[in-house]
Amino acid sequence: xxxxxxxxxxxxxxxxxxxxxKKQLGQNFLLDLNLTAKIARAAGPLAGVTxxxxxxxxxxxxxxxxxxxxxxxxxxxxDERALPALAEIAAAYPGRxxxxxxxxxxxxxxxxxxxxTRIVANLPYNIGTELLVRWLSAELWPPFYESLTLMFQREVxxxxxxxxxxxxxxxxxxxxGWRTDAEIAFNVSRSAFTPPPKVTSAVVHLVPxxxxxxxxxxxxxxxxxxxxxxRRKMVRQSLKSTGVPVxxxxxxxxxxxxxxxxxxxLDAYLKMAEALRGSRSGSAGP
Numbered sequence: 001x002x003x004x005x006x007x008x009x010x011x012x013x014x015x016x017x018x019x020x021x022k023k024q025l026g027q028n029f030l031l032d033l034n035l036t037a038k039i040a041r042a043a044g045p046l047a048g049v050t051x052x053x054x055x056x057x058x059x060x061x062x063x064x065x066x067x068x069x070x071x072x073x074x075x076x077x078x079d080e081r082a083l084p085a086l087a088e089i090a091a092a093y094p095g096r097x098x099x100x101x102x103x104x105x106x107x108x109x110x111x112x113x114x115x116x117t118r119i120v121a122n123l124p125y126n127i128g129t130e131l132l133v134r135w136l137s138a139e140l141w142p143p144f145y146e147s148l149t150l151m152f153q154r155e156v157x158x159x160x161x162x163x164x165x166x167x168x169x170x171x172x173x174x175x176x177g178w179r180t181d182a183e184i185a186f187n188v189s190r191s192a193f194t195p196p197p198k199v200t201s202a203v204v205h206l207v208p209x210x211x212x213x214x215x216x217x218x219x220x221x222x223x224x225x226x227x228x229x230x231r232r233k234m235v236r237q238s239l240k241s242t243g244v245p246v247x248x249x250x251x252x253x254x255x256x257x258x259x260x261x262x263x264x265x266l267d268a269y270l271k272m273a274e275a276l277r278g279s280r281s282g283s284a285g286p
Contacts, residue, residue, distance in 0.1 A: 157202035
């Protein structure tokens with residue numbers, strides 16, 4: 001019996017179903033159910049909540065989410081080998097686990113929401129950043145989810161929460177900082193995984209926040225793409241690729257032009273994005 005439920009230990013489940021982790025699927029399984037319970041708790045109280053999980057594998061985090069009281073868990077799994085193990089969990093928690101066999105990159109996540117909804121996942125490393133950007137780039141904001149509690153490589157986690165002036169500060173930090181309050185909840189050692197990855201991991205918790213409707217996503221993306229695309233250059237030079245007068249952008253953000261991308265505050269990027277919108281005639285959209 002496991003420490004959180006009456007189901008077998010995960011090592012036994014993996015052995016019985018032949019679930020060796022596949023590198024091409026970005027799989028690294030968490031076998032410590034106490035640790036998966038800690039991840040579930042990082043998402044906050046789950047009573048009455050629908051949780052969307054990506055890449056459950058043998059179901060360690062899935063079991064923790066259910067044991068912590070999630071009303072409903074929707075687990076998206078591409079690896080058909082894991083489906084029998086997940087079916088056993090569904091049988092142990094009748095009516096509370098829905099398993100979707102499919103590619104996480106092709107799912108319309110908003111359609112899975114049912115009442116208060118959160119996304120909690122030990123994301124496959126090969127698609128984690130792309131999924132996060134998709135969730136942060138939702139056209140409708142605030143989005144369908146209340147929060148994101150996600151496992152990344154520590155390096156990626158640092159890029160998400162970085163502040164101006166830090167080495168990890170870049171486009172991802174600007175996007176996450178604009179639309180969410182993001183923090184690293186805790187680190188996870190390599191030894192917690194099977195097989196152990198090459199680097200330490202970290203759980204990041206992101207909570208959506210209101211944003212100024214005068215700033216459009218596409219304008220912010222254009223400004224950050226220009227600035228960070230040539231981050232060794234002064235912004236007076238790098239911002240030329242936006243196609244609008246650079247002095248207009250610099251004036252809006254109170255910049256001299258000799259700054260570099262990694263030193264500019266989030267507020268400076270938002271002001272430049274707003275100014276870029278004003279410089280584009282006849283443009284529309286998010």
